[in-house]
Amino acid sequence: xxxxxxxxxxxxxxxxxxxxxxxxxxxxxxxxxxxxxxxxxxxxxxxxxxxxxxxxxxxxxxxxxxxxxxxxxxxxxxxxxxxxxxxxxxxxxxxxxxxxxxxxxxxxxxxxxxxxxxxxxxxxxxxxxxxxxxxxxxxxxxxxxxxxxxxxxxxxxxxxxxxxxxxxxxxxxxxxxxxxxxxxxxxxxxxxxxxxxxxxxxxxxxxxxxxxxxxxxxxxxxxxxxxxxxxxxxxxxxxxxxxxxxxxxxxxxxxxxxxxxxxxxxxxxxxxxxxxxxxxxxxxxxxxxxxxxxxxxxxxxxxxxxxxxxxxxxxxxxxxxxxxxxxxxxxxxxxxxxxxxxxxxxxxxx
Numbered sequence: 317x318x319x320x321x322x323x324x325x326x327x328x329x330x331x332x333x334x335x336x337x338x339x340x341x342x343x344x345x346x347x348x349x350x351x352x353x354x355x356x357x358x359x360x361x362x363x364x365x366x367x368x369x370x371x372x373x374x375x376x377x378x379x380x381x382x383x384x385x386x387x388x389x390x391x392x393x394x395x396x397x398x399x400x401x402x403x404x405x406x407x408x409x410x411x412x413x414x415x416x417x418x419x420x421x422x423x424x425x426x427x428x429x430x431x432x433x434x435x436x437x438x439x440x441x442x443x444x445x446x447x448x449x450x451x452x453x454x455x456x457x458x459x460x461x462x463x464x465x466x467x468x469x470x471x472x473x474x475x476x477x478x479x480x481x482x483x484x485x486x487x488x489x490x491x492x493x494x495x496x497x498x499x500x501x502x503x504x505x506x507x508x509x510x511x512x513x514x515x516x517x518x519x520x521x522x523x524x525x526x527x528x529x530x531x532x533x534x535x536x537x538x539x540x541x542x543x544x545x546x547x548x549x550x551x552x553x554x555x556x557x558x559x560x561x562x563x564x565x566x567x568x569x570x571x572x573x574x575x576x577x578x579x580x581x582x583x584x585x586x587x588x589x590x591x592x593x594x595x596x597x598x599x600x601x602x603x604x605x606x607x608x609x610x611x612x613x614x615x616x617x618x619x620x621x622x623x624x625x626x627x628x629x630x631x632x633x634x635x636x637x638x639x640x641x642x643x644x645x646x647x648x649x650x651x652x653x654x655x656x657x658x659x660x661x662x663x664x665x666x
Contacts (some may be wrong), residue, residue: 317363317370317409319343323352327480330488334499335646346575347412347469349492350444353479362409368409375415376504378499378582381418384425386555388594395589398607400449401615403587409579416442417583418454424562427459428555435459436468444476447500451525451569457543457559458552509576510638518634535572542652556594557652563590564652567645576638584641591644607645 319341326333333345334350358366382395386483399417406413406506419442426435435456440451456465481489508514508523513531517523542564550600551557570576588610613636 317358319345320347320351320355321359321363321366323347324356327352327492330484333492334495339385342504342638344499347446348444349478350410351498353483354441354444360416370410371407374412375603377418378403378421378586381421381425385421386428391593394524394593397481397567397587398592398611399582400619401611402582405578406582411579412445413497413580413582416449417586418447419563420566420583421426421586423452424455424558427455428558430460430630432456432459432461432465433468437463437472438463440469440472440476443473448569448573452562452563454543454565455558457547458561460559466481491584507574509574510570510578510634511573511580512638512642514576515638515642518632526585529651532572532574535568537631538570538649542649546652551652559594560648562644563587563594564648566590567641567648571638571642571645573636578633578637581637585610585615588641588644591648606640606647610640612643 318577322337322340323333323345327349328336336344354420358370360370378399379396382392382399385392385395387395388584403414419438421542423435423438426432436453439450439453442452456462457512459465480492484492508528513523513528516527516531544648546552546557552561555636560658564587566583570580570584570587573580588607592603592607
């Protein structure tokens with residue numbers, strides 16, 4: 317959390333936010349410039365107090381995002397328990413991932429309630445934390461009033477983009493965005509992450525940064541085709557199908573994110589929870605089996621609770637954590653490619 321706190325002071329001192337400051341912390345700030353402003357309340361209070369309040373925020377926001385979903389109370393209970401361990405992981409790391417996951421859920425919930433003005437706000441906030449949070453904005457394609465959503469998205473984006481200006485002045489304001497773009501376009505090191513590319517690199521050590529880029533472009537193509545197919549066949553008129561599209565966004569952004577790490581998987585856990593809730597209505601047993609597999613492998617794989625002498629104790633953490641998420645994403649990919657008749661009465665009353 318120190319890296320977040322210090323970013324505001326670097327901003328007002330007109331320093332480059334995106335370089336190393338080894339005397340302060342051992343990492344690089346890889347967040348949107350506006351995040352420095354959003355974090356001001358925590359930067360200005362004592363470290364101990366800000367740590368407690370930041371942790372409370374990260375936990376409570378995901379709790380209320382799930383509570384706000386248009387699903388039945390029993391499903392919310394399942395949802396809360398399913399994401400609990402991953403939530404603890406990201407809170408222990410003091411990261412922003414639970415907030416991004418919650419903002420994705422709020423986007424879906426407000427779209428379901430027919431409030432595109434506010435639904436447009438949440439992906440913009442997520443983008444102003446981490447760029448990949450914008451992925452949840454794609455859900456607007458499957459709801460009425462897309463023009464209104466786009467208009468408000470542009471409005472919110474302009475407002476949030478200019479939040480640093482009073483603290484920077486015009487010249488440094490332009491410079492800080494140049495520094496941010498440079499940071500986005502040039503990784504500080506080749507990083508394959510807990511992702512599909514990380515699995516490929518583990519299987520094939522000659523897997524290069526160029527291969528990583530190719531894989532991500534293929535993933536982007538699949539994402540676009542998936543959205544297009546669901547627009548054309550109008551499967552999205554079913555609420556269950558819209559929930560699957562939410563799950564797909566949450567999983568895709570982890571599977572194809574070369575910066576994914578264990579604390580990031582709260583986002584994929586949200587996607588898998590939604591996936592299981594929808595498919596429990598379609599099928600009898602296997603969604604629950606998948607949930608158990610994800611919990612025992614992906615969720616706790618890096619917790620060192622398995623002895624190396626156990627039959628699966630030798631499986632690398634990257635494989636155990638990432639592979640179940642990739643498999644669920646593949647199942648989702650097939651489901652969204654083909655229009656299926658579903659029993660949607662479960663979600664009819666929201």
